[in-house]
Amino acid sequence: MPELPEVETVVRDLLTAGISGTTVKTCEFPWPNTADGLTPAEFTSRLCGKTISNATRRGKYIVLQLAQGGILLIHLRMTGKLRLATSPADTLPHDRLRITFTDGRSLILNDTRKFARARLGTSIDESLGHLGPEPLEPSFTAATLGKSLVHRKRAIKTLLLDQTIIAGIGNIYADESLFDAGIHPERLPATLSNAEIKKLHAAIRRALKKGIAANGTTLGNASTNFYSVAGRRGSNDTNLMVFRRNGLPCPKCDTTIERSVVGGRGTHHCPHCQPRHVNTPG
DNA sequence: TTTTGAGCCTGGAAGC
């Protein structure tokens, strides 16, 4: 599932492949619902003739900036993948959007589960203003993290997944960050000390940076797993301490890693390294 | 205002 490090990897691959400067010639929507907020015809009409001037990332969104103004946003959701095709004959099952450029190449959004979306907007602020801070920006500090959590009454794991609180964290990096910080996924924010908030803040940044350095996380060999633009696998799976390691020994203490469901999400933790505290203010 | 849960989807795993 593409989270911040995976999306960052995709954006870097797009830039390396020379996405900047390409001009859109045609759009095709094999799955019309991929066009978010517009009909495929409206989407095509507005995008054709526009030139991509840059590719960036905001949270889990790929942001393609248009030279004539405006942005094209792509969210990969669960199983979305982008690839650059050089031939019109390059088609695969589950292709949902094909943007062909005047240089003959096509940017193809392939998504097995049909969750991925593409959207046109005027600016990042207008389209993605609801997102929380970027966790790798200097402005994201332990103090800002603590402030955004203090009044919340949900389990810390569900708060880390809330994109309005922090942008870019998904299930993998939430579990890994909480393990690194020694915090039980069901702890309530009011029970966390300042020292624990600081540890969590550092753990989040560490987990994301490791993920980016490894070009993201690819689990298993299924086609639904993460692959970057050039079909590249991420190698961060070798860094994972708890995620999908339930039943295996904890790398730190050998206690068996447990799996539970928190906020409807599969959650993995070590019961020894991440003890469950009584949820009273402290 | 905040939290919770349903719905969107289909490949793959598990069970029979």
Add this chain to the structure above:
DNA sequence: TGCTTCCAGGCTCAAA
């Protein structure tokens, strides 16, 4: 071996 059922999970929206 083949069929059926269930699970996975990011995001939006409605309801509590």
